[in-house]
Amino acid sequence: MKKRLGMTVMALAAIATLGAGVLNAKDRELIDPIKPAKVTDAALVELGKKLYFDPRLSKSGFISCNSCHNLSMGGTDNIKTSIGHNWTKGPINAPTVLNSSLNVAQFWDGRAADLKEQAGGPIANPGEMASSHTLSVHILQSIPGYVADFKKVFGSDKVDIDKVTKAIAAFEETLVTPNSRFDKWLKGDKKAITEQELAGYNLFKSTGCIACHNGPAVGGNTFQKMGIVEPYKSTTGGDGRSAVTGKDADRFNYKVPTLRNVELTYPYFHDGEAATLKEAVDVMGRLQLGRKFTEDENAKIVAFLHTLTGDQPNFKLPILPASSDITPRPSPFDK
């Protein structure tokens, strides 16, 4: 309890400081526009794109990265918690892959330092893609089209998991969403957002939302306790950051999710329990800020959040290289 109080005071102090900062430095916003991706190795990105869409990285041959981080749907699956191998119910809401390169770390608890480390996780997770690094590399090595790609990109036709995850991460780094209406406003186009949306942004700042949701991704850059003022009651989603740090103080701390494209990434929170933005804003206000937003305030903040949708992925559906006669076949119904 002492620790919880400690967190609360610290967090409120941080909010107060930030709030003052905003008031004293009107010219500087705490949210920065998303920068377009800089592609330095197009072939690496193309390879990563194929791998991202390839369900042969799963035991079943049915689940790809895109299954749960669907680029047609804001980089998420829009399900409370994801469906894994053998219809396993996932323990936590699938976070969006869009702008994930801007995150301080990957997964809700930050257990992966970067996208490359993250990419190896689901492939080998028995409740997700349920394959193994050995098997997936073996499969890719047996596919002539991939071997040619690896040779072209890495100068060697030897596939290994390090190259696989490097390619996937390189593709994911291109999945940024610039040119949202809010970013246009930040860059000086004052007509890019409506008065209602601007009022929502001002509330977002003045009430303290921005204390955690700031930076280019409007979040993603810190871990914060879910339930600062009031405890958050949830039956799913685990203990959060403490599973990584081993520190009791990190219990129920989660990476602050990005609010970029948030109108597309429902349902919300690490357990997916908030179905709508209205509900999410209401819960955040009460639990994190000790504030009950009025209907009007809630509507304004939600309106602001809708301005954060940027350019969605814009590329051709990748065509995957065919398996060869020696490619190990999927085994979807093996227990």
Place this chain on the structure above:
Amino acid sequence: MKKRLGMTVMALAAIATLGAGVLNAKDRELIDPIKPAKVTDAALVELGKKLYFDPRLSKSGFISCNSCHNLSMGGTDNIKTSIGHNWTKGPINAPTVLNSSLNVAQFWDGRAADLKEQAGGPIANPGEMASSHTLSVHILQSIPGYVADFKKVFGSDKVDIDKVTKAIAAFEETLVTPNSRFDKWLKGDKKAITEQELAGYNLFKSTGCIACHNGPAVGGNTFQKMGIVEPYKSTTGGDGRSAVTGKDADRFNYKVPTLRNVELTYPYFHDGEAATLKEAVDVMGRLQLGRKFTEDENAKIVAFLHTLTGDQPNFKLPILPASSDITPRPSPFDK
């Protein structure tokens, strides 16, 4: 047994006739080039493309048309039998959607007259997408982006299953694969295929494969018995065409699959039991033609089959319109 013998004699007679036809009319091939799609209503096709990729047509929110007829993988899932809602094991191999507009009817047993009728099947099949026409229409009607699309395409913002399946079918009609190397050869480019591949084509004709696999889709235009000369032993795939016609003579009759893009549509047969083209050609030779192909003959026919791969789908990944606050949410884990 009498009926089986009857089928055999008839089929062999048909092959003999066709074989003679080929020999007597050298200028005319029994396979025609695939024609490019003619799009008359681009907005209808675009709407159908979105619906094809939209997992909200399934109860789980996880399975779309593209899950089992994956356009990155030859329009199939490359699994023996598909995975449906709650990881249900499908009863039959998912046929490719590529060039399916050329089929005499849809599904292996031809129970749907056309693509529009087919499209409504999996949505409401408890072992596939497990939704209902009512629910899926209700969901689409609640999504402002779709309502605008329906209004634009149909002149009315009222969504119904007839419009939904019409749009999906219109998109699927564009999924033809012209410009294969074999089609180039058919059109006069004699260097488009190798001598080995041409030898395979000549074997394909002279041994009778072409009796069933002919027309622009190299199949898809008749129902034939699986196991003419020798019975086919299978534990999956049902009784075939007789389930539709009620005729005992149609037992184990299935729609002849297209051989277009066949190098991409493994595994083969209605039960997916042939893992490779080599195996499929061997089984077909023995069971349908009473002929044991030599290694060399088999390799030549397989080489020919590899020339049938045409232009794969070439479009941008569709971005789906966001659900609204009133859109019914998926229920993946409801029993």
